[in-house]
Amino acid sequence: MKKIILVLLITAFAWSCKNSKETNGKLQVVTTTTMITDLVENIGSDYIDVNGLMGSGVDPHLYKASEGDVNKLAQADVIFYGGLHLEGKLVEVFEKMASQNINTIAVSDALDVKTLIGSEYFASNYDPHIWFDVHNWEIITQFVVEKLTEANPEHQAVFEKNGADYLEKLKVLNENIKSVISTLPAEKRILVTAHDAFSYFGQAYGFEVIGLQGLSTATEAGVQDVQNLATFIIDKQVKSIFIESSVPKRTIEALQASVKSKGFDVQIGGTLYSDALGNAGTDEGTYIGMFTYNVNTIVKALR
CATH class of the missing domain: 3.40.50.1980 (Nitrogenase molybdenum iron protein domain)
Incomplete structure (x- = not known):
């Protein structure tokens, strides 16, 4: 209505x-x-x-x-x-x-x-x-x-x-993106984020991408989703996972807690811009600045 x-x-x-x-x-x-x-x-x-x-x-x-x-x-x-x-x-x-x-x-x-x-x-x-x-x-x-x-x-x-x-x-x-990513070994190119926003990035730049939630943030992640992804992180020895600026951080924090409860220490590698740019007037407030920031954050945390 x-x-x-x-x-x-x-x-x-x-x-x-x-x-x-x-x-x-x-x-x-x-x-x-x-x-x-x-x-x-x-x-x-x-x-x-x-x-x-x-x-x-x-x-x-x-x-x-x-x-x-x-x-x-x-x-x-x-x-x-x-x-x-x-x-x-x-x-x-x-x-x-x-x-x-x-x-x-x-x-x-x-x-x-x-x-x-x-x-x-x-x-x-x-x-x-x-x-x-x-x-x-x-x-x-x-x-x-x-x-x-x-x-x-x-x-x-x-x-x-x-x-x-x-x-x-x-x-x-x-x-520049390709140059920065080339410094990260292929086996470390696993990107785990709050929701499934980075599949085009993964396809273009050689990352395996997994989002805790689906493509739309209207889709909630369940307990089993968290447990399954926690097991994956441990199996693949993923060093860092990422929050997104437009998605509440509680889901990634819950994932981190689940991984740690299983005896593996995964870090939160930073906050990525996914469905929105950063604040106006900053580098991250532009498409080019946002993309540059994201790639630098990802590579630094996973390296």
């Missing part, structure tokens, strides 16, 4: 605001996750106004739209979201807006479905954490350039230039 009410509110508000936007001449863009916000800001720079719905540490799987979000969505010329049911509780809203010819774009549409990681445990049947393969983010960067150009063709040259500059930065990032 709440979702229906939210959709009706957005529809009514969008209709009433359609001809009364105060846009100061700039394209009004709304984004969902911090990763998408960072990307769109890099491409649009000063030629668009970007409103991100979610901030640092926010879990998109459980996010609920506020009244303020309704206002932002209604005022938007373009809306970029992750797709693949990443924003679980907003899916119906975006589908309804798309059916009303509102320019609502899932960045995951940029990717060939054959390259997606399947999962029988997630509503879309695909893992939505696509940003953890830099190659995916390169493809999505080009896609966002195209979509912003379609919405604002007079600034095509700016968007294409910014996109090209950002792609070069992503290329350097990918090279």
